[in-house]
Amino acid sequence: MDLIELSGTARALVAPGKGILAADESGGTIKKRFDSIGVESTETNRRDYRQMLFTAVGAGDYISGVILYDETIRQSASDGTPLVKLLQDQGIIPGIKVDTGAKALAFAEGETVTEGLDGLRERLAEYHTLGARFAKWRATYSVGAGLPSDYCVDVNAHALARYAALCQEAGIVPIVEPEVYMEGTHTIEEAFLATERAQTAMFSALVQQRVELEGILLKPNMVLPGYDSTKQVSDEVIAEATIRCFRATVPATVPGIVFLSGGQSDEQATARLNAMNKLGPHPWQLSFSYGRALQAPALKAWKGAAANVDAGRAAFLHRARMNSLARSGEYTPAMEKSAA
Numbered sequence: 119m120d121l122i123e124l125s126g127t128a129r130a131l132v133a134p135g136k137g138i139l140a141a142d143e144s145g146g147t148i149k150k151r152f153d154s155i156g157v158e159s160t161e162t163n164r165r166d167y168r169q170m171l172f173t174a175v176g177a178g179d180y181i182s183g184v185i186l187y188d189e190t191i192r193q194s195a196s197d198g199t200p201l202v203k204l205l206q207d208q209g210i211i212p213g214i215k216v217d218t219g220a221k222a223l224a225f226a227e228g229e230t231v232t233e234g235l236d237g238l239r240e241r242l243a244e245y246h247t248l249g250a251r252f253a254k255w256r257a258t259y260s261v262g263a264g265l266p267s268d269y270c271v272d273v274n275a276h277a278l279a280r281y282a283a284l285c286q287e288a289g290i291v292p293i294v295e296p297e298v299y300m301e302g303t304h305t306i307e308e309a310f311l312a313t314e315r316a317q318t319a320m321f322s323a324l325v326q327q328r329v330e331l332e333g334i335l336l337k338p339n340m341v342l343p344g345y346d347s348t349k350q351v352s353d354e355v356i357a358e359a360t361i362r363c364f365r366a367t368v369p370a371t372v373p374g375i376v377f378l379s380g381g382q383s384d385e386q387a388t389a390r391l392n393a394m395n396k397l398g399p400h401p402w403q404l405s406f407s408y409g410r411a412l413q414a415p416a417l418k419a420w421k422g423a424a425a426n427v428d429a430g431r432a433a434f435l436h437r438a439r440m441n442s443l444a445r446s447g448e449y450t451p452a453m454e455k456s457a458a
């Protein structure tokens with residue numbers, strides 16, 4: 119393991135003004151996204167859509183890395199250029215989702231454990247040769263009566279750490295993603311406790327399994343009331359609670375925290391990241407690794423038509439720029455209208 123290289127990659131991924139695009143939708147998830155715009159999920163359509171995003175000129179000013187899915191890291195653009203090369207040509211670091219999904223956890227109704235450890239060492243070696251320099255593994259936790267259970271928290275922490283150690287061994291920066299679901303009726307206090315428990319157990323497992331914390335990134339949920347909670351709060355309260363939770367759980371050696379968007383609207387995800395950065399400076403860089411919040415407007419503008427590719431790129435670049443501004447607390451909602 120070359121820690122200097124790993125920590126260099128991790129720091130490049132959270133360079134000032136930059137964040138990550140999560141474009142690693144699995145077959146089922148991308149089908150859902152395409153269904154929403156009435157486009158069939160064929161291999162060519164998936165390629166065309168991702169080619170559109172990766173060739174948006176100037177994306178590299180705001181996007182440091184892109185998380186790819188197994189199919190995508192092997193695909194080439196319509197002119198034969200590997201999609202990975204399109205990213206590298208824009209100075210963007212290719213990454214790869216390596217978990218194989220959250221599966222039902224035995225004897226734990228409603229809870230999951232994330233799979234994908236078998237053969238991971240060999241898969242990581244191949245992904246490295248294909249250009250991947252960072253990876254992602256997502257564990258999920260529901261909040262509710264007795265949830266998440268200690269059992270669920272422990273098995274996912276253990277798996278996240280096993281994945282992270284194998285990544286570092288292979289020269290790949292692991293993004294560890296313990297996602298406490300933001301769906302539900304729970305309060306912000308319950309989200310705080312669940313997030314604190316998931317992260318505390320995970321960092322303990324990471325240290326026990328000899329993972330170097332300066333060579334990882336954390337991809338968490340924000341601490342907020344469940345979407346169906348009757349007690350909604352302001353972006354400032356969410357920002358304060360999230361930072362307070364992470365100060366208690368995330369060692370300062372971790373170079374960056376890159377949030378998932380998790381079903382927040384694109385503008386909410388930007389405004390809340392902005393509110394957190396306004397409370398800085400923090401021990402870690404606070405950035406984004408958004409899927410839906412970076413892609414939703416681009417997907418809508420594209421609608422599967424070649425004639426809309428420029429509009430799709432413009433919509434993507436706009437969201438990327440707004441989130442880039444939120445990295446330093448310089449975003450205001452008025453910037454949305456002036457660009458429309």
Ligand code: 13P
Nearest residue numbers: 140378379380408409410
């Ligand atoms: P969302 O931002 O759409 O939640 O996706 C990020 C991601 O990679 C979830 O694993």
